[in-house]
Amino acid sequence: MARLRSRRGRPAGAFDSAADSGGNGAAQSEPLRSGTAAAGQDPPSQQQGRANPVAAIAAAADSLPAEGSAPRWEKVLWKRQPFPDNYVDHTFLQHLVVNDAVPRRRYWPVVLASTAVTQQMSCVVAAAAVPLHLHAGRAGPMQLLAACGVLLLLGYTTCAVLGGQLLGGSMARGVRQCVLLLGGVYGLAPLLHSLTATVSTDSVVALAAGLAAAHLGLCDYSFVNSVTDKMTGALSLAAAVLAAVLVAGRMRTELETFAVVLLALELFLLSPYARRHVRRASVPAHLLLTAAMAAAATALLFPASPAGSGAFAGSVLVVTLVCPAALVRGQVFKAKISGPWDEAAPHIPRELMPRKAEAVGGAAAALPGVGASGPMGAARL
């Protein structure tokens, strides 16, 4: 049987007869004779003077009254049994199971899974660095728009090639969805430009930082790791988009605003699907992509803030190497206790849970065309 108690979980000293002075053990382990025990029968372990409760239990097991066949203790309440009320049978905690459904984690698979976090952090840093460059004049909006176009094309090609089908069903539909996305954001750019005009830059920066942290905290990493099939985490997406909108409002011209918002949408809304395809296709390509993204983010941040880019590189190393080690180490202390006292978890079918039925139905519909309807469908404004 696995260790039931961690080192911290020692029984409180009251009953530890070795710890306490004064021979409390004898009184403590005095068997509480059931009031209805058969009169002539001397209950087991009545022999006293034993300070050790364990010895008393052993005596109970050994010195059963010899009356023909020794009565066996049964785990029932409706029968009066010739055992004391505090009798501990050898079958005590027989059905205890420790850590039955807990996966054993190994270091390198966790490192591989942590690359999703690295990728997301790179997205955030890139989305933060680009407005800094625009603001400082190191880059122009047209360059940024060209980069966005290239990214869009790359992403689309990746999804189409690796997903095995064209997004939206046909080339014309794909182009139409692209045009809708671009047109929609372009149309909203003037509105977004003047949205945060009255908010001070400090507030914007603080809010954006907080929202970026919330995004990283709530992001659906298991989707990118192709563990699940449907992208959840609407709250994290909303946080990221809001942060981008706030920051884009600081730009000088509407074209810059348009470019920043478009980049943010591509990075946070569309790239998870492309990255998921890459992950599913091949692991080396995924690792290469992660390294490229991290390097690109560091390089992007470097001209704006060398210290920041150093900090980012350091945090990437910590997330990739140190945190998985901590997680694997922490698994040793996990003790999931289950037994007959657990609340039963019966399988309740979907019809009785209306909210879950819609989510499940949505996932089932999205499954065949997860790359197809996902990005463009979501971008339909």
Add this chain to the structure above:
Amino acid sequence: MAAQARQHSVVMVSDFFYPNFGGVENHIYQLSQCLVNQGHKVVVVTHAYGDCLGVRYLTNGLKVYYLPRLPFYQQSSFPSLLGWARLLRVICLRERATLLHGHQAFSTLALEACIHASSLGLKVVFTDHSLFGFADAGSILLNKVLKAVLGADVHGVICVSHTSKENTVLRACLPPAAVAVIPNAVDTSQFTPDLSPGAVAWPRDTAVEPVVLVVLCRLVYRKGIDLLSLVLPAVCERHPHVRVLVGGDGPKRQLLKKVIADHGLQSRVSLEGAVPHERARDFMVRGHVFVNASLTEAFCMALVEAAASGLVVVSTAVGGVPEVLPPDMIVLTEPSAEGLLEGIERAIQRVPHQCPQVQHRRVRHMYDWNDVARRTAVVYDSVAASRRNDGLPARLARYLAAGNCVGALFGLVALMSVLLLRLAEWWQPDSAIDRAPAPDWSVPHRQAKLDSGVAVVADINGAASVVQQSEGQPASGCGDL
């Protein structure tokens, strides 16, 4: 043994008592009455329920203190740690208490009373009535508190079933030999089969004669109402002569209504609403089969009550349920829709062969509150004879053994409790507190006292229907409606 059998003066403390209805309340009341009958002195301390404030006397002169504590969450009072230590001291001195008995881990009043009673030098016994998990934040917190309090202050622990004992031992890290298993019981004189001429006829052929299923519980998720809603349409479809009576109220009532409406079972399944505990037996004897679909139970009193009333009992085999009745008196099923359906089928087949009176007599021999009281008195005897070091340094050491942070916190609380009680001793010395006269409840006095006390008792019964149910107890039985 004869030398050890002595009269104890017990203070029972719990948040859950009449006029609230539930398993714990019933347990405390019945246990107190039987202990009084066996010659011990019992006083109950609980928090005020609405207008029910102050000192009341129940049957047999059972004195109940309704303290001015604020009920906070599901009838559990607001934890104030030291707020009522002085009050408890005065009560214990006035009643010449030798022992304190706390009930239910969910009751903050009971846990605080254990700490203060230990500071007062009383012996402490604790009874746990429910099963708890280990995984969620609330359970982890409560288990840690329990580990500190049960390890350091409590001298003896009682659990209501063997599964509950395993659960408590794991939660509070207790040595198993320190926990006694004393089951609940049922007042079998109240739960009898209906033998009057107007009673529901016991069918001899279930294919043609009507069979009535009875469900009586709170309509909450924990009682398996979802399972029931899956099973009822299937049962009604397979057995055209089956009718279902569902008693009780709760959040899942809407679900049952929806299922009834969807499958057109209005004539077959009737939702009777909340059934007060005193009418539970009359409700149950209208049926032949009692169905319990709970997902977790430490000791389901409702099953024993139904068995005593002569019904065929079907239940999911969760928690302590398999220990409660012998296999020929209960049909145990898996906690799933298919399992429950199959169990109900087997129960319906048992109905023609059922002898309600024989079953009632068997249950009468199995469960008896006087037996429970006798076994509890044995625990009291052993606890009173305990020679454990209860001085403050030893208590602090025991708290620290439960964990560093929790130990420090509770050590601080215990220290402050001791100081506060010293202050109270200086402020209001022992000699200044009147002792309550030892009541003489022999028959002639009893009659006179009852006559004068009848108004008070009726007042409580009248106010009884007011109060909200104690929702926070996973293991309450038939009384939860």
